[in-house]
Amino acid sequence: MSGVFHIVVCAGTVPDPLQTLEPIESPAGPALKNEMLLPAILDPWAAHALYEAANLAAYHPGSRVWLASLGPKAKLQQVMMTIAQKVSFELLAVDGSASGFADAHSTAEILAAAISALPGLDRSRLLLFGGWESASRGAGVTLQLIGGRLGILDQFQGVDQITTLADGSLEILERIEGGRHQVSICAGPPAVLGWATGNLPEPRNNPQIGMANMRTIMPALQKAKPAPPAQPGLEYRSASPPKQQRHTRIVKDLAAEEVAREIADWIIKS
Amino acid sequence: MNSAAPESTTAVERQQMLVDIACVGFGPAMGGFLTTLSRNSLHPDGSPRFESPASPGAPLQVICYERADGLGFGVSGAVTRARAIRASFPDLDPAQIPMATKVKKEELVYLLDPIGASRRSLALRTADKFIRTFRKLLPFRDHAVKLPYIPGFLAKHDGLVMSLGQFNQWVGEQLAASGQVQIWPSSPVSAPLIENDAVVGVRLADQGTDLHGSPQDGFMPGMDVHALLTVAGDGPVGAVGRAIDAHFGVPDSSHAREWALGMKMVIELGEDCSLEPGTVIHTFGYPEPEIFGFLYVHPNRLASVGLFIPSWFRSPVRTAYRYLQHLVLHPYFWRHLEGGTLKSWGAKSVQESGRHGEPFLAGNGYARIGEGSGSTNVLAGSGVDEAWSTGVDLGEAVLELLERKRAFTRENLQSAYIRRRRASLFDQESRVAANSRNGFHFGLLPGLFGMALAGYTGGRVAFPSQHRQHAPASLEDVYGVRIPSPELQRMKEDAIARGVPLHDQIMTRCGWPEIPFDGKLLISQQDALLMGGSVQAQPGYANHVLFVRPQVCLNCEPQLCVEMCSGQAITRGENGVPNFDREKCIFCGACLWNCLAETGSEPGNVDFRAGSGGLHSALN
Numbered sequence: 077m078s079g080v081f082h083i084v085v086c087a088g089t090v091p092d093p094l095q096t097l098e099p100i101e102s103p104a105g106p107a108l109k110n111e112m113l114l115p116a117i118l119d120p121w122a123a124h125a126l127y128e129a130a131n132l133a134a135y136h137p138g139s140r141v142w143l144a145s146l147g148p149k150a151k152l153q154q155v156m157m158t159i160a161q162k163v164s165f166e167l168l169a170v171d172g173s174a175s176g177f178a179d180a181h182s183t184a185e186i187l188a189a190a191i192s193a194l195p196g197l198d199r200s201r202l203l204l205f206g207g208w209e210s211a212s213r214g215a216g217v218t219l220q221l222i223g224g225r226l227g228i229l230d231q232f233q234g235v236d237q238i239t240t241l242a243d244g245s246l247e248i249l250e251r252i253e254g255g256r257h258q259v260s261i262c263a264g265p266p267a268v269l270g271w272a273t274g275n276l277p278e279p280r281n282n283p284q285i286g287m288a289n290m291r292t293i294m295p296a297l298q299k300a301k302p303a304p305p306a307q308p309g310l311e312y313r314s315a316s317p318p319k320q321q322r323h324t325r326i327v328k329d330l331a332a333e334e335v336a337r338e339i340a341d342w343i344i345k346s
Numbered sequence: 347m348n349s350a351a352p353e354s355t356t357a358v359e360r361q362q363m364l365v366d367i368a369c370v371g372f373g374p375a376m377g378g379f380l381t382t383l384s385r386n387s388l389h390p391d392g393s394p395r396f397e398s399p400a401s402p403g404a405p406l407q408v409i410c411y412e413r414a415d416g417l418g419f420g421v422s423g424a425v426t427r428a429r430a431i432r433a434s435f436p437d438l439d440p441a442q443i444p445m446a447t448k449v450k451k452e453e454l455v456y457l458l459d460p461i462g463a464s465r466r467s468l469a470l471r472t473a474d475k476f477i478r479t480f481r482k483l484l485p486f487r488d489h490a491v492k493l494p495y496i497p498g499f500l501a502k503h504d505g506l507v508m509s510l511g512q513f514n515q516w517v518g519e520q521l522a523a524s525g526q527v528q529i530w531p532s533s534p535v536s537a538p539l540i541e542n543d544a545v546v547g548v549r550l551a552d553q554g555t556d557l558h559g560s561p562q563d564g565f566m567p568g569m570d571v572h573a574l575l576t577v578a579g580d581g582p583v584g585a586v587g588r589a590i591d592a593h594f595g596v597p598d599s600s601h602a603r604e605w606a607l608g609m610k611m612v613i614e615l616g617e618d619c620s621l622e623p624g625t626v627i628h629t630f631g632y633p634e635p636e637i638f639g640f641l642y643v644h645p646n647r648l649a650s651v652g653l654f655i656p657s658w659f660r661s662p663v664r665t666a667y668r669y670l671q672h673l674v675l676h677p678y679f680w681r682h683l684e685g686g687t688l689k690s691w692g693a694k695s696v697q698e699s700g701r702h703g704e705p706f707l708a709g710n711g712y713a714r715i716g717e718g719s720g721s722t723n724v725l726a727g728s729g730v731d732e733a734w735s736t737g738v739d740l741g742e743a744v745l746e747l748l749e750r751k752r753a754f755t756r757e758n759l760q761s762a763y764i765r766r767r768r769a770s771l772f773d774q775e776s777r778v779a780a781n782s783r784n785g786f787h788f789g790l791l792p793g794l795f796g797m798a799l800a801g802y803t804g805g806r807v808a809f810p811s812q813h814r815q816h817a818p819a820s821l822e823d824v825y826g827v828r829i830p831s832p833e834l835q836r837m838k839e840d841a842i843a844r845g846v847p848l849h850d851q852i853m854t855r856c857g858w859p860e861i862p863f864d865g866k867l868l869i870s871q872q873d874a875l876l877m878g879g880s881v882q883a884q885p886g887y888a889n890h891v892l893f894v895r896p897q898v899c900l901n902c903e904p905q906l907c908v909e910m911c912s913g914q915a916i917t918r919g920e921n922g923v924p925n926f927d928r929e930k931c932i933f934c935g936a937c938l939w940n941c942l943a944e945t946g947s948e949p950g951n952v953d954f955r956a957g958s959g960g961l962h963s964a965l966n
Contacts (some may be wrong), residue, residue, distance in 0.1 A: 094880035294525040
């Protein structure tokens with residue numbers, strides 16, 4: 077099995093970033109207005125992790141890639157239509173809530189249990205991938221918590237590159253301040269890698285990959301187990317979207333210098 | 347084998363794939379087709395009913411490619427009688443579909459001009475004067491008269507108000523969950539593959555190119571997907587349907603001359619708005635007599651408001667966006683919409699020739715369904731349900747041919763598909779509707795008279811009996827009375843010099859007030875692209891709008907492609923040839939049918955190809 081990786085990419089779904097998000101208070105706690113109406117995408121940070129996983133697997137024949145996701149089955153299905161043509165993977169789906177205002181510990185517990193139960197998973201060769209950050213409303217700690225629950229001690233965050241060395245160890249570049257990287261050598265799997273953007277472009281749509289993926293993805297979606305209800309006691313004090321400053325004013329025949337001055341003043345005031 | 351794809355001139359090795367049925371475009375028609383097919387593809391014990399002829403041993407391989415980035419990003423009509431849809435889903439509960447509800451209240455309203463800027467004929471001005479004089483005796487309020495009666499052929503009393511985007515999304519979810527078909531958004535199809543007078547599949551668009559289609563880093567030639575049956579449901583401006591027409595021709599009687607641009611906003615109504623979900627208001631008479639409008643109320647204080655700019659609107663000032671804003675501001679609408687917020691926006695071309703625009707519905711290896719197959723009922727102003735019905739007809743036909751192990755030949759599809767379609771209620775209704783709009787080429791009142799005549803005589807009598815096509819008039823013809831010729835000339839020169847459309851300055855000069863932007867509902871067209879349409883263009887695809895013969899554009903004035911571009915993606919270019927910015931294009935296709943070259947002996951000068959991107963709003 078040396079040289080073979082079992083890579084599990086943890087990835088949430090998030091609303092298409094082009095949509096306007098409005099936090100609201102729902103009977104079940106904070107939520108997004110009309111969230112089920114909004115188109116969803118794979119969390120962009122986790123998507124990078126998925127592309128890196130597929131790339132790594134391609135260089136190590138016999139490796140397997142799973143995409144583990146907790147979210148509403150309908151949204152997962154929608155996202156699979158766009159992501160499954162990109163790279164080859166198997167889906168591990170858990171049918172859960174949409175809001176993203178989820179407790180990271182609960183999410184980690186559910187996903188760790190699902191990953192542990194994956195048939196054919198060799199935990200000695202496990203690389204747990206995910207996004208270093210998240211476009212969801214999560215606290216950004218879920219990946220670390222899953223790793224902890226799976227007993228994985230070697231954890232790396234802000235990863236931009238992974239290279240397998242001749243002795244089977246892994247050279248990992250983590251992003252640090254000043255545009256530089258910290259280089260670490262890890263003896264090998266198991267390890268947790270929270271990816272930054274990596275170096276790979278988004279793969280093109282490949283219909284053959286899509287067709288092959290869907291043969292396993294749809295049964296996995298059909299078999300997705302419902303996540304247990306959230307633990308009581310979690311309370312959000314408030315939720316608000318990132319503030320978008322917008323001020324439109326129609327003017328005619330204004331000199332460029334005046335426009336520039338006005339914009340500069342506006343930025344300073346904002 | 348050849349392909350009508352623009353990439354075909356480049357000799358590249360393409361990946362090949364073989365499926366049983368390749369479908370192009372996911373809209374209501376494809377929804378009806380795939381729903382019918384997938385529901386009947388399994389035995390009761392769950393085993394496949396049909397073995398794949400293309401991949402023996404495997405179940406039927408059905409794949410559908412949709413150009414848009416999501417299944418819910420379509421824009422179209424939002425009120426439908428839903429007869430065919432309900433036949434497919436007898437237990438349909440509208441509450442299952444976001445933004446859907448039953449029609450509860452329907453009004454047909456004539457809007458008078460509260461500003462005095464619209465172009466009204468003498469007859470209409472007289473009628474308006476009569477209405478205003480006797481307004482106390484009429485159901486008149488807010489410069490509008492509610493008609494006491496809606497003809498049965500127009501009414502949608504028993505129907506549904508829907509967001510077509512959400513409906514498509516909902517249907518797509520059912521289909522994907524069935525596991526019987528695969529649907530792939532963000533997958534533009536550039537052309538059909540044609541071999542020995544048969545369609546043998548489709549070619550996907552090249553990826554990893556520059557704007558001119560030249561290979562760049564990560565170039566991936568579009569795959570050739572071979573199929574025993576290709577189903578073209580890519581709408582009236584779709585690249586595959588038009589390429590099939592170009593190759594095989596169209597019936598002698600077919601002419602897709604009538605079009606309209608439908609543009610709409612989805613508005614979150616103010617807290618104190620009293621409109622009830624299920625309210626439907628149809629309007630005519632304003633902002634111009636030729637323009638029809640609508641307001642549909644969805645659940646959760648959302649409403650769709652929009653209009654149709656028809657091709658018989660002869661004015662070259664064809665801006666749908668500014669007219670839509672004036673419609674929103676009409677007192678009859680504004681009393682409901684004031685305080686609202688724009689949530690979504692979009693536009694699409696509607697093929698309004700109906701039955702007259704019907705191409706060959708099937709041939710060797712292919713079938714046409716939906717709006718591009720001439721299914722729209724132009725009398726009822728209804729297209730969604732009719733499109734769905736054509737898909738169901740084809741679905742049943744394909745099941746029959748699979749059951750009998752018959753090939754998808756022209757003859758077999760003729761007997762299985764076209765026979766079903768001709769026997770359908772919708773086909774009979776389309777015969778009634780065929781000539782119902784002929785009168786609009788002579789004005790609003792003759793048009794309404796013609797519709798009533800066709801509707802009440804079951805299509806036996808039409809006024810006038812023959813269709814007459816009028817080209818868009820010149821600026822001088824339409825505005826020469828209001829604007830002196832030298833001033834009109836100066837405005838044209840100014841628009842050319844500034845590279846902007848003419849419509850704004852002409853409308854303002856004719857008395858249309860400036861729009862009082864409020865940053866919420868009344869916003870600039872460019873803001874609508876961002877805030878309402880969330881328009882996006884995926885990198886790595888070529889431009890999909892090309893001006894074939896630049897010299898034709900040099901002498902074209904006014905440039906209707908510029909005037910009517912829904913996203914202001916086409917702008918005046920240096921030396922007279924328009925510029926195209928694909929990052930603003932919403933794929934409405936208005937440039938295609940507004941190209942003035944199309945009205946002459948030459949074919950249109952706009953090549954509207956398969957492209958990626960467009961709207962990213964699922965509320966439309």
